[in-house]
Amino acid sequence: MRIVTNKNHKLNDEYVVILKGENQKPELPQELDEIVEKIIESGKTGEFNVYVGAEIKRIYLEELKSDKEKVRKIGGKISKYLLNLDHENDDEDEKSSEKPLIKGAIYGAELLGENLYSFVEGLNLGSYIFDKYLNNKKTNEIEEIVISGIDEDIEEALLVSDFQKFARELVNEPSNVIYPETLAKQAKEECEKNGVEIDIYDKVEIENFQMEAFLSVARGSSNEPRLVVMRYMGNPQSDEILGLVGKGITYDTGGYSIKPTSSMLSMKSDMGGAASVIAAINAIAKLNLKSNVVGVCALCENSVSGNSYKPGDIIGSMKGTTIEVLNTDAEGRLTLADAVHFAISQEGATKIVDIATLTGAALVISSHVATPVVSNDDEFYKKLEKATQKTDEKMFRLPVYDEFRDFIKGKEADIKNTTSEGAGCITAGLFVGEFVDDRPWLHLDIAGTSMSKNAKNYVSYGATGAPVRTLIELAKDF
Secondary structure, eight states, X not given: OEEEEETTOOOOSSEEXXXXXXXXXXXXXXXXXXXXXXXXXXXXXXXXXXXXXXXXXXXXXXXXXXXXXXXXXXXXXXXXXHHTTTTTTOOGGGOOSSOOEEEEEEEOGGGOGGGHHHHHHHHHHHTOOOOTTOSSOOSOEEEEEEEETOOOOOHHHHHHHHHHHHHHHHHHSOTTTSSHHHHHHHHHHHHHHHTOEEEEEOHHHHHHTTOHHHHHHHTTOSSOOEEEEEEEESOTTOOOOEEEEXXXXXXXXXXXXXXXXXXHTTGGGGGHHHHHHHHHHHXXXXXXXXXXXXXXXXXXXXXXXXXXXXXXXXXXXXXXXXXXXXXXXXOHXXXXXXXXXXXXXXXXXXXXXXXXXXXXXXXXXXXXXXXXXXXXXXXXXXXXXXXXXXXOOOEEEOOOOHHHHHHTBOSSSSEESOOSSSOHHHHHHHHHHTTSTTOXXXXXXXXXXXXXXXXXXXXXXXXXXXXXXXXXXXXHTO
């Protein structure tokens, strides 16, 4: 989909969307001015069929809000409107495998002001739908949206939201398409396009790094693991390196602590953290940000076989910390432990952000609405808060007490990978925190916010691409 601005766009055969402000009249083509003025005066919004000359024109009228997140949602709502034109009442047998191409023209954009960036993000994100495997398409394809009345640069808003859509696409692919080898390949293709240095390590090389925790999770699958390391050094004068570490379990059965089928259905999404890191570092490079960023993703499947690790095992780690395995479905923190240590010891990361679909407890705390955060550094968390004020990706900090750390102390090894004491979201984060070596650190548990059961506004059904925009914004302030 193309989104372009054109200050003096002439009314053509596009579907017309009009934005109105509170006590502010939009600039309209002459042939629409009088007709729309009467609709605006009526106080109504929504869809209208009006005569323009001898032709009936379909017009969609939406009232703007002053809040940028509400404006972002309006942008997504407009895209959803265009996607679903003339399809809502179709019978299944009438739907075609060919998606109708739709063009839209938006008038009144001059009223957006400083919210233009958010509006464009919403438009672009709202246009995303994952239907590549459907023979009978249920929506249109938006070919172009012209934003009339302005001639502003919207390139960054489009770029950032495009990379969030890229993360969605990676997560939405089924696990027979995206597994460690193919996800690493996708990362390589993207990095080579955008000037990001990338190394991909295979099983033998991972063994040479002595990443025992990571390999313990990986050994049950016939699809061998990959370690993906991406580097963007945009500020050679600085010694600061932001380490982004993404959980990359491309499918999670739970291992011997096996999940029920209903819980496995969405487990292709357990690499959402890795997808967000791959997307974010490429966007950071494309934006030429003056920051140094390294991305580390330990990619594997958590499967069941005669070679799988088992509850009761004691395993090592790259750092040397020993771990009691009490539950093989608490696998993500094991792979993150080695990936975080790698980012610090091998790549020199001075600050760490790990992003993971880590716990069901995150859903209990805040459902799909917000991302819980565990951190060891007040100033670093304040930078995250500042980033979320721009992106409106909701996050909040969880408390950390010494009693919670006691919950994961092992009896037969240094630490254990789960606890029956509760506070599961916090203790899972603190487990990862054992491997950060006192570096400033943020742990983002995106188990709830990485997926959506509904397509609404700029959110799509399936993967959301969270928290790509926040990671990019955080790198701007690094």
